[in-house]
Amino acid sequence: MLTIVRDLARQNMEFLFGLLLLAVIVGLVILSYFSPYGPSDLYLLPPDMPPDGEYWLGTTSRGQDVFWQLTTALRNTLYFGIGVAFLSRIISLAVGLVAGYAGGVVDRVLMAINDSIMVIPQFPVLILFYFVLKDEMTWTVLIVVMASLGWSYDARLIRSVAISLKTRPFTTQSVYSGMSMRKILVQEHLPYVLPIVFATTMNNMIWSIGMEITLSVLGFTDIETPTMGMMIYWANAHSALIAGTWWWVAAPVAAIVVLFMALFLLSMSMNEYNDPRSRLNRMGG
Numbered sequence: 001m002l003t004i005v006r007d008l009a010r011q012n013m014e015f016l017f018g019l020l021l022l023a024v025i026v027g028l029v030i031l032s033y034f035s036p037y038g039p040s041d042l043y044l045l046p047p048d049m050p051p052d053g054e055y056w057l058g059t060t061s062r063g064q065d066v067f068w069q070l071t072t073a074l075r076n077t078l079y080f081g082i083g084v085a086f087l088s089r090i091i092s093l094a095v096g097l098v099a100g101y102a103g104g105v106v107d108r109v110l111m112a113i114n115d116s117i118m119v120i121p122q123f124p125v126l127i128l129f130y131f132v133l134k135d136e137m138t139w140t141v142l143i144v145v146m147a148s149l150g151w152s153y154d155a156r157l158i159r160s161v162a163i164s165l166k167t168r169p170f171t172t173q174s175v176y177s178g179m180s181m182r183k184i185l186v187q188e189h190l191p192y193v194l195p196i197v198f199a200t201t202m203n204n205m206i207w208s209i210g211m212e213i214t215l216s217v218l219g220f221t222d223i224e225t226p227t228m229g230m231m232i233y234w235a236n237a238h239s240a241l242i243a244g245t246w247w248w249v250a251a252p253v254a255a256i257v258v259l260f261m262a263l264f265l266l267s268m269s270m271n272e273y274n275d276p277r278s279r280l281n282r283m284g285g
Contacts, residue, residue, distance in 0.1 A: 012273070014265045014272075015266060015269035015270075018261070018262045018263070018264070018265025018266040018268075019266065021258050021259075021261055021262035021265070022259075022262040022263070024262075025258065025259050025262060028070070028071045028074050028255075029074055029078055032068070032071035032075045035068040035072060036068065037065060037068050037069075039072045039226045040224065041064065042062050042063055042064065044063055045059045045063045045064065045065055046059060047059060047060065047061050047062065048245050050245075050247065051066075051247055055067070057070065057247055058245070058248070060235070060238070060248050061238040061240070061243070061245060062234065062238070066247060066248060066251050069226055070231065070251050070252060072226045073226040073227050073252065073255075074255055076139075076225060077212060077213075077227045077228045077229070077259075078209075078259070080139060080143060080208065080209065080212055080227065081204075081212070083143040083147075084146045084147045084150060084205070084208035085204040085205045087143065087144065087147035088146075088147040088148075088150040088151040088154070088204055089200070089204070091155070092151040092152075092155040092158055093158060093190070093193070093197065095110050095114060095151070095155040095158075096154070096156070096157070096158025096193070097158060097159075097162050097185045097189055097190070097193070098110065098185070099111055099155070099162070100159040100163040100166060101165075101181065101184070101189065103166070107159075110155075114152045114155050115152070117148075117149065117152040118153060118156075120149060122146075122149045122211070123211070123214070126142075126145065126149075126211065126215060126220070127215075129142075129145055130215070130220045130221075137221070137222075138222065139221070139222060139225060142212075142221065146208050146211060146212075150207060153200075154196075154204070157196060157200065158193050158196060158197070161192060161193050161196060162189055162193070165189045165192055170188060171184065171189075195273060199267050199270035202264070202267035203263075203267050205263050209256075209259070209260075212227060212228075212229055213228055213229035213232070214229070215229065216228075216229025216230045216232070216233055218233075228252045228255065228256050231248070231251070231252040232249060232252055232253070235248040235249045235252075236249075
């Protein structure tokens, strides 16, 4: 994987730019641990102060420093996206590799489940979960629910690669040498799908973070936990744009755009790396 990152850093400007943007986001996340204010502290500062030398991004109508609130919100949102992506990658890898290698009845059963998950309307289901669980709809529960809904497309992609790997000579040699299916999948097939996993991880994070922002803006999550969506929710609740406190909305929106651009560029560059034709074009072939 480090070799892939090194090659991308040398040959792909989109990857470098995406990495730079992501570094900015990570830097802000690290700063959140040094915030002088707690995430739930209210009315400690003069409300509705515009950006200046003391309050870099201004203050909110709730007496919070927008800059420090933004760093905490970015941290929670990024961790949420990573959590969903991590769990859904485990499911998609397990289903895709096993289905592609095992074939037969196992493949048909797993793909039937996969296709059933694929056609579920995710947003209405998430809203339904919120109304059913209400106070029990914690961020951990939301991560598990979204991960359970966000793996099917990638599992089918991984399965297609696993099917081709099954016919390779090294797989046949591994079978004849007595390796178990688990060892073949982990030691022989997994390295070939890691670039795809990386690209789909970025896409999954974009989807999960976008869904979190949408749910939070509508008030369908824990409104007391600072996230990017909750910043916009509270700004809207206090009519920030009408009141003229535009910085309360502009800061999270700008951060969301930067985060999405970073993830998209990383995903796009990895997709180009996985495409043999793109690699040949870069090499002048």
